[in-house]
Amino acid sequence: MQTSAHDQYFRSDDHNHARCRREAVATAATLCAQRGARLTPLRRQVLELVWARHAPVLAYDLLDQLRARQRRAAPPTVYRALDFLLEQGLIHRIESMNAYVGCVDPFVEHAGQFLICNRCRSVAELDDAEIGEAVKAQATAAGFQVMRPTVEIRGICSACAR
Amino acid sequence: MQTSAHDQYFRSDDHNHARCRREAVATAATLCAQRGARLTPLRRQVLELVWARHAPVLAYDLLDQLRARQRRAAPPTVYRALDFLLEQGLIHRIESMNAYVGCVDPFVEHAGQFLICNRCRSVAELDDAEIGEAVKAQATAAGFQVMRPTVEIRGICSACAR
DNA sequence: TCATGTTATGTTATATTATAACATTGGAGG
DNA sequence: CCTCCAATGTTATAATATAACATAACATGA
Ligand SMILES: [Zn+2]
Ligand SMILES: [Zn+2]
Ligand SMILES: [Zn+2]
Ligand SMILES: [Zn+2]
Numbered sequence: 001m002q003t004s005a006h007d008q009y010f011r012s013d014d015h016n017h018a019r020c021r022r023e024a025v026a027t028a029a030t031l032c033a034q035r036g037a038r039l040t041p042l043r044r045q046v047l048e049l050v051w052a053r054h055a056p057v058l059a060y061d062l063l064d065q066l067r068a069r070q071r072r073a074a075p076p077t078v079y080r081a082l083d084f085l086l087e088q089g090l091i092h093r094i095e096s097m098n099a100y101v102g103c104v105d106p107f108v109e110h111a112g113q114f115l116i117c118n119r120c121r122s123v124a125e126l127d128d129a130e131i132g133e134a135v136k137a138q139a140t141a142a143g144f145q146v147m148r149p150t151v152e153i154r155g156i157c158s159a160c161a162r
Numbered sequence: 163m164q165t166s167a168h169d170q171y172f173r174s175d176d177h178n179h180a181r182c183r184r185e186a187v188a189t190a191a192t193l194c195a196q197r198g199a200r201l202t203p204l205r206r207q208v209l210e211l212v213w214a215r216h217a218p219v220l221a222y223d224l225l226d227q228l229r230a231r232q233r234r235a236a237p238p239t240v241y242r243a244l245d246f247l248l249e250q251g252l253i254h255r256i257e258s259m260n261a262y263v264g265c266v267d268p269f270v271e272h273a274g275q276f277l278i279c280n281r282c283r284s285v286a287e288l289d290d291a292e293i294g295e296a297v298k299a300q301a302t303a304a305g306f307q308v309m310r311p312t313v314e315i316r317g318i319c320s321a322c323a324r
Numbered sequence: 325t326c327a328t329g330t331t332a333t334g335t336t337a338t339a340t341t342a343t344a345a346c347a348t349t350g351g352a353g354g
Numbered sequence: 355c356c357t358c359c360a361a362t363g364t365t366a367t368a369a370t371a372t373a374a375c376a377t378a379a380c381a382t383g384a
Contacts, residue, residue, distance in 0.1 A: 009304035040361070059341070074364065079342065095257040096312055098341060098370095115306045128300050134292035135315055142171035142286055143320030144277045150258050150314040153297055158305030200380095202332070221370070236335065241371065246332095260341095260370060 009115065009124035010157050011054050021051040024102050028090050031106055037088055045071070046081035047102070050091050055121040056099030094123070096152045101125075111149045117157035124157075171277065171286035172319050173216050183213040186264050190252045193268055199250055207233070208243035209264070212253050217283040218261030256285070258314045263287075273311045279319035286319075 011017065028047055032039040039047075049062050059078050066073040082100055085091040091100050092112040103112070104125045113126040131151060139146045173179065190209055194201040201209075211224050221240050228235040244262055247253040253262050254274040265274070266287045275288040293313060301308045 009306070038360085042362075072363065075342070076344090076364085077362070080362080095314070096310075113300075115301065115304055117306075118309060124304055124306075126300055128296060130296035131293065131300065134290065134296045135313070137292065138275075138288055138290050139277065139315060139317065142277055143323070144171070144279075144286075144315070145318040145323060146315055147280060147317040148258075148315075150312065150316070151297070152257070152312040153301060153306070153308055153310075154312070155301065155309040156307040161305070161307060200331080204333075234334065237371065238335085238373090239333070242333080 009126075010117075010122050010159065013159070017053070020054075021048065024051050024090075027106060028085075028088070031090070032088065035088070037084075042071075042077070043081045043084050045069070046078065047085055047090060050085070050100055051102045054101070054123055056094045056097050056101040056116070056123060058097075058099050062100075092125070094152060095150055096154060111151075113151040113153075115153050115155065115157070117160055118154055119156055119160035122157055122159075126151075171288075172279075172284050172321065175321070179215070182216075183210065186213050186252075189268060190247075190250070193252070194250065197250070199246075204233070204239070205243045205246050207231070208240065209247055209252060212247070212262055213264045216263070216285055218256045218259050218263040218278070218285060220259075220261050224262075254287070256314060257312055258316060273313075275313040275315075277315050277317065277319070279322055280316055281318055281322040284319055284321075288313075 049065050050057050063078045089106045091102055101123050110127050115124040135149050191201055211227050212219050225240045251268045254265055263285050272289050277286040297311050
């Protein structure tokens with residue numbers, strides 16, 4: 001399998017994503033157990049669907065997929081599961097797309113920073129200290145208490161640029 | 163009139179905002195004239211409404227206000243005017259609020275960076291080089307071409323924290 | 325001036341995203 | 355079994371945004 005300098009950001013096309021997904025769900029189960037939060041079958045199923053790819057998923061696409069899997073589902077079904085997963089830090093909301101993506105490191109609390117490809121929709125999640133520091137410095141200078149920093153960088157990923 | 167170290171970010175409550183607004187519209191007119199873009203009465207009216215305060219405005223609130231001013235208006239009326247103003251860099255869209263705010267420096271092309279108060283909704287627009295550099299550094303490391311960086315920092319402004 | 329193409333606006337309908345409100349289900353603990 | 359509570363089901367509707375087509379305003383050259 002080929003690797004490149006960029007692999008630490010975007011997952012290559014041929015990576016073993018089934019494993020990413022299994023691990024993400026297993027991690028979620030562990031975390032929820034630790035916290036006494038209930039990762040019910042519905043919530044687990046939504047998390048699996050969100051983890052379909054390293055790309056944000058729309059709420060109504062999740063709804064369609066739940067229905068395709070013979071589950072009774074209406075918009076609140078999906079939004080409530082998403083709310084739970086957001087609260088637990090297991091997924092992030094991508095504001096600029098009204099979409100949801102799995103968190104790559106739910107053990108550590110963090111606000112997401114994202115590189116999002118406009119062509120293939122792939123997302124790379126960052127947690128860059130320099131961006132964080134720079135934001136904090138500006139906030140401090142303004143006497144501003146940061147609650148939820150949102151950093152979403154839209155553009156073209158290296159694979160799509162080729 | 164009192165001033166404080168934070169004034170360069172958030173406008174104080176007692177600043178002369180009528181003047182901000184007049185200047186913003188005048189600047190817009192100048193810019194559009196330079197570019198051969200048409201700041202029609204409708205577009206100018208929407209820009210004035212967006213500049214009501216240093217806070218993001220919702221599209222449907224603009225719609226209501228246009229109607230209150232005896233103008234025939236439907237959603238496309240507003241969205242088309244907003245699209246024009248966005249293209250000209252005269253306003254920014256706040257993704258995390260589905261709302262629109264006047265740009266404080268439309269002469270220079272830039273992506274907005276915003277501090278947004280969750281309490282009073284006031285917005286401070288930044289164009290901080292350090293944040294920009296940090297973002298660019300990460301993008302470069304990932305082989306990513308930045309097209310539209312979005313930085314929206316939600317929190318509590320100094321006035322509301324007091 | 326008029327014909328013509330182009331841009332802007334009006335109009336109707338509908339798509340997309342999200343929440344309110346209330347009913348039902350199904351365990352955990354007594 | 356009963357009770358409580360969290361989770362889910364269900365119906366309706368709110369909030370945000372766009373598609374598609376009609377008309378009006380405007381520019382520009384014949
Ligand atoms: Zn993967
Ligand atoms: Zn994350
Ligand atoms: Zn002002
Ligand atoms: Zn700006």
